[in-house]
Amino acid sequence: MTVLRAEALSVALRQGGAEIPVLNRIDLALAPGRVLGLVGESGAGKSMIGRTVAQLLPPHFAVSGGKLEFAGRDLVSMPPRARRALLGREIAFIPQEPLTALNPVRTIGSQFAEHFARLGEGDHRARTVAALEAVHLPDPAGLLARYPHQLSGGMCQRVLIAMAFASRPKLVVADEPTTALDVTIQARIMELMQEMRARDGTAVLFITHDLRLAAQVCDDIAVLYAGSVVEQGPAAAVLGGPRHPYTRCLQLAIPAMTGPRRALLALPEQMPGLRAMTTLRGCRFAPRCPLAAEQCRAAPPPLGTEDHRAACFRAELTPTIAPPEETLATHIQPGNPVLDVAGLGKRFRTGSLFRPGHMDAVSEASLAIASGEFVAVVGESGSGKSTLGRLLVGLERPTAGRILLAGRDVTAGTEADRRHRVRNVQMVFQDPQSALNPRRRVAAIMTQAMEAVGAPAAERARRAAELLAEMGLAPETGARSPAQLSGGQRQRVNIARALCTVPPLLVADEIVSGLDVSVQAQLLNLLRRLRAELDFALLFISHDLAVVRHVCDRVLVMHRGRIVEHGPTEQVFAAPRHEYTRTLLDSMPKDFPMA
Amino acid sequence: MIRRSLRSGRVIAGGLIVLAVLACALAAPWLAPHDPDEQNLLTTLLPASWQAGGDPAYWLGTDSLGRDVLSRLLFGARVAMSVALIAAFGAMIVGAALAYLAGYVGGWLDWLVGRAVDVWMSFPPVILSLILMTGLGTGLRNVILAIVLVDWTRFCRVLRSEVIVVARRDYVAAARLVGFSHWRTVSREIVPATIPLVVTLLTLEMGIAVVVEAILSFVGLGVRSDQIAWGQMIADGRDAIYQAPWNLLAPVLAIFFTVAGFNLLGDGLRRSLDVRMTEGRE
Incomplete structure (x- = not known):
């Protein structure tokens, strides 16, 4: 008895008479009380499966072949009325953005x-x-x-x-239900879903980009790449011993929470777009696959029918894919102090003229960063970590304490302080979409700091070329506009602008959140390479503890505007002293056993 | 951006109408068959040439003083277009300057500008301009001044909210952090992002200015009586509507087409320049 069964399900986008396949012959089966995880990066088609079940396909998308059955009834050919009667009653949804x-x-x-x-x-x-x-x-x-x-x-x-x-549904489709939430809340929501599932014997289709979370929650897993299932089987088998190179590469791209720090495997480039996919004859992963051979480019490999199956001709070689050798020195001797902050506070006025109130976003924050040091600030949303970053670069004015930056007190934020800051601290913003002016060319954005001092065009062009090379971007990228770049490329441009004059201190606010793991791995590797090549200290604001562990030497934990714990990363993670740090660490999904 | 807007039918149609009116205004001395002020009291109130009793020399007929309606219509376009262009630009300069200032600086300055706009807009615009004209006296320059003083709020209010949205983008903060001065931040990062809106508002304001000028001239509070304006022609033509209907119809249609042209152009520009409206299509 299966609740949901897909057989050779295909979905296509109809555009100008042409049909572009989006989902490619998907086979899935979900039994009552089981959790099936659909994992993959953005654009893999995992949400499209959820939307097909929900009959919420965007305009011009339609099922182009195959079957999709719910409790033995075909959802595709069912009249809309009957289908609507099922939705919300027997099939329920948990959306990604609870507030909307x-x-x-x-x-x-x-x-x-x-x-x-x-x-x-x-x-x-x-x-x-x-x-x-x-x-x-x-x-x-x-x-x-x-x-x-x-x-x-x-x-x-x-x-x-x-x-x-x-409604005690037979099937719940959960599309990234915790992506917008903090990790401690995620842990509780996951527990809750398991509890409800156990109570009603509901089957859950769990869509996520987070492999670690999938390992913890799911019974079975289907890994999607470019609209096809590339690997499928029991969660423990798939994640414990992946047989498809893509699954293995994803695992190696995720920084670990335990064990020795290892370099991350960064897949080259990115998943092909819808149009590019149609021109690929062989395996769609072949252009990025470290194992790709002649055979892989000729024809797509079959998925097979075993319990744990992978669509790969060379599956037996998958365990040989190894992370790159750790070549960079991880511990650089810290030098002179760059930043010294004592008792820093920021109080926002709230309420009205007649009922004044206030909110302390940051209070009594003290920290010091030496040159060349990478320090992390971790905390959940509302912990004040972003406000701390904005105070340091001068986007907010502190209401208490003092900031000593490269030997000068810049607390007051006068015009002279600002000029001092321009030379000594720069910020990388979280969302490159908002941080890059869409009307400017990449080369102009990267060398904005030189524009401010009126540097000649030739000099700027030279520096732009240097920066492009340093960031691993192609030289012709300089002439593009931000809209023509991928998310990862945009974030590189974002980093390049802040590093244009190589300031002694860089403040980076959540610069890898919202990116796919393979892109995240590329950026984290880039940060570590830049550290070896250039001399700058980094204040790395993040909510992702694994990323922090990978990048930073020291960590500060913020909770409700206060720094509740700080110390060397390994030490804090291994033996947290503050209760909040312990909760945070316990809420993180565990590492999966690596073969 | 320019190429995209040239693909829009509205932009093309509106642009052609506006260009045609502008050409008439510029070439009026050569196009006009008669001196527009030349009176011929023997041939007053002639109907259009194709109507019974019409004279082929006066294509659209004559007015109560025997002046050629077509020539007056062409010369009237000069006043209409000067007011449309100069007043709209003037209103834009005043409104936009205050909008950038209020939106970028924020705080009490924003409050002050916002309240000034509120108070200003609480007066009915036509009444306000009539009061202003009574105070200032008639004349082309004062018509323009009155329109600028009344209509700057239109720019200010709409543009200010756009400036606030753009100024909150991280790239504006980033520009400040790499050392851009306030002036450079506004001129290089904020102004370019708001140009499409300004262009759209400007075009729509030109249509409004044409109507306001016609209203003021109609009630005799517009240009001086020796200048030719469409509003005046309407006022003159009212009495002879049965003998010489084109005395009235010609300026009314001229105003209608000019304003329709500006509005089509503005609407087309808004549709093709506004990212929010084009996103879904590309």
């Missing part, structure tokens, strides 16, 4: 009432309270009268999980 999935102008109670009315059931109130209780929300009765904006993201996601499981 709830109606902002209606109370939680009225949204539940509507949901129950649709299910054709009475006695809403008692059942709503019971449903909210089941997801461990405090004061469920009081929650009914609240609006979504009065709840945190984690609470909203719990409300949506309660709603999804309220």
Whole structure:
């Protein structure tokens, strides 16, 4: 008995008479009470499978072949009415963005009432309270009268999980349900999903880009690449001994939480786009595959029918793919202090003229960074880590304490302080989409610092060429505009601009979050190479503990605006002293055993 | 960006109309069959040439003083176009300067500009311009001044919110961090991003200026009486609507097409320049 079965399911994009395949003959089977993980990088087609089940395909996308059955009934040929009757009742969804999935102008109670009315059931109130209780929300009765904006993201996601499981569905499709949430909340949400699944015997289709999380949650895993399943099988087998080179490479691209630090394997380039895929005759992974041979480029390899199967001609060679040798010195002797901060505080005024209030985003923060040192600030959203970064570079003015930057007190933020900062500290922003002016060329963006001092064009062009080479970008990239670059390339341009004048201190705010793991690995390797070649200290703001462990020598843990723990990375991770650090570390999904 | 907007039918149609009116205004002395001020009291209130009793020498007929309507229409385009261009640019300069200042600096300055715009916009614009004209006296220069003083708020309010959105982008903060002065940050990072909006507003404002000038001239508070304006022609033509309908119809249609041209152009530019409206199509 299977809840969901896909047989040779194909989805295509119809554009100008042509049909571009998006999903390629997908075979899946999901039994009651099981969790099937769909993992892969963005563009792999994992969300497209969820959307096909939900009948939420974007315009011009349509099922072009194969079967998709839910409890023995074909979803593709089913009349829309019958399909709609299933959705929300027997098939439920947990979306990625909890805040946008709830109606902002209606109370939680009225949204539940509507949901129950649709299910054709009475006695809403008692059942709503019971449903909210089941997801461990405090004061469920009081929650009914609240609006979504009065709840945190984690609470909203719990409300949506309660709603999804309220109808006791046979199938729940969870599309990146915790990507927008903090790691401690993620751990709780995952526990909750397991609990609800055990209670109702619901099958879960779990879509995620996070291999570590998939290893922890899923019974079975299907790895997707460019619209095809490349490897499939029981989670323990797939992640414990991957047979497809892509799965192996993804694993080697993720920094480890335990064991010795190893260099990351960075796959070259990126997944082919929809159009490029149609011109590939052989295995779609072949252009990036370290094992690719003549055979792989001629015809696509079959997936096979074994319990643990991989679409690869050379699967037996997969375990031989090894991470690159660690060649760079990881511990550079720190030199003179670059930054010395004592008792730094930032208080934001809130409330109105008549009811003044305040919020301490950062309080009593003290830290020092020596030249050449890589220091991490970790914390969850709202911990004040970004505000700390903005205070240091001068985008916010502190309300307490002092900042000593390269021997000068720049707390006051006068014009002279600003000029001092321009020479001594630069910032890499989180979102390159917002941080790069879409109207400028890449070369102009990278050498903006020289434009500020009126450097001649020839000199700027020379420096732009140097920076492009340093960042591993092709020389012709300089003439492009940011919109023509991929996410990883944009982030390199973003880093290059901050490094143009090689300032003694660089502040990087979440620069690898939101990127695919293979791109993340490229950037982390780049950071470590730059460290060996150039002389700069780094304050690395991140929520990802594994990334921090990979990059930084020391770590500061922030919680509610305060630095609650700091010390050498290895030491803090191995023996955390503050309770919050322990919670944070415990919430991280564990490493999978590496072959 | 320019190529994309030239693909839009609205831009082409609007642009052609505006160019045609502009050409008429510039070439009026050569195009006009008669001196527009030349009176011929023997042939007053002639209907158009194709109507019964029309004179082929006066294609659109004559007015109550025997002046040629077509020639007056062509010369009237000069006033309309000067007001449209100069007043719209003037309103843009005043409104945009305050908008960039308020949106970029923020704080109390933004508050002050915002409240000034609120107070200003609480007056009905036509009444406000009539009051201004009464105070300033008639004349082309004062018409332009009145329109600038009334309509700068239109630019200021719309542009200010756009400037605030752009100024919050990280690339603006990044420009400051690499050492850009405030002036350079605004001129290199913020202004280019808001140019499409400014161009669109400017075109729409030109259409508005044509209407406002016509209203003021119609009630006799516009240009001096010896200057030829479409609004004045409408006022003159009202009395003779049955004898010589084109005295009234010609300036009304001229205003209609000119304003429609500006609005088509503005709407087309907005559609092709606004990223939010083009994103889905490319």
